[in-house]
Amino acid sequence: MSKAKQDDKSDKVSPDLDTPTDLPQAGVDKISVALNGLLADAFAVYMKTKNFHWHVSGRHFRDYHLLLDEQAAAIFATTDELAERVRKIGGVTLRSIGQVAKLQTVKDNNESYVPPREMLRELMEDNKKMAAAMRKARKVADEYEDVGTTSLLETFIDQTERRTWFLFEASRQEGDNAA
Numbered sequence: 001m002s003k004a005k006q007d008d009k010s011d012k013v014s015p016d017l018d019t020p021t022d023l024p025q026a027g028v029d030k031i032s033v034a035l036n037g038l039l040a041d042a043f044a045v046y047m048k049t050k051n052f053h054w055h056v057s058g059r060h061f062r063d064y065h066l067l068l069d070e071q072a073a074a075i076f077a078t079t080d081e082l083a084e085r086v087r088k089i090g091g092v093t094l095r096s097i098g099q100v101a102k103l104q105t106v107k108d109n110n111e112s113y114v115p116p117r118e119m120l121r122e123l124m125e126d127n128k129k130m131a132a133a134m135r136k137a138r139k140v141a142d143e144y145e146d147v148g149t150t151s152l153l154e155t156f157i158d159q160t161e162r163r164t165w166f167l168f169e170a171s172r173q174e175g176d177n178a179a
Contacts, residue, residue: 019090027144032091034137035149039082039094040103041133045126046075048109052119060170064116067170071123071163078156085149105129120171127164131157 021028053068086093094100106126114122134157141149 019087021088021090023089023144023146027146028090030140031089031137031144031146031149032086032093034140035082035086035091036094036099037103037105038130038133038137039079039086040100041106041126041130042075042079042082043094043100044104044106044108045123045130046072046079048106048126049075049123051109052114052123055114056116056119058116060116064120064170067166068119068123071166074159074163078159081152081156085152088148089146105133117171117173120167124164124167124171127160127167131160131164134160 023031049068049072053065053072056064056068058064083093094103106129109122134153138150138153138157141153
């Protein structure tokens with residue numbers, strides 16, 4: 001962690017919140033950074049999924065509307081578990097939308113209209129990106145033998161891959177075999 005990062009008050013744990021852990025401080029710091037990045041992206045993908053849920057149109061409206069709502073709920077459900085995992089190991093987690101915006105790697109979509117198939121494809125790519133980031137975070141946790149974080153991430157990777165698969169299949173057109 002850089003000196004500037006260490007001097008940032010928001011990254012320091014208040015003595016009143018200093019959760020006991022057997023993990024070394026370096027592990028807590030690295031795992032917390034990785035999980036907070038995932039958390040920011042989860043909020044970003046959740047919001048984009050809800051945006052597309054609210055603005056989907058066309059002949060598959062009902063199916064896509066329900067699919068996107070289901071996926072948004074699943075993504076949102078991960079946010080509390082990610083944030084609480086950071087706190088369980090003694091780290092500091094996100095406190096604001098500003099922090100989410102600063103840490104997210106998933107791009108927002110503020111277009112006034114996105115065709116339904118493009119919505120699904122964009123979310124598919126975002127979920128693939130999230131799965132890759134989860135694998136990297138899992139490696140960091142594994143380096144410090146943080147089994148709680150690795151097992152949580154393994155579950156979330158599987159769920160994210162399932163969302164990716166559903167988005168892929170839902171976005172395919174008849175005779176479309178391309179990914």
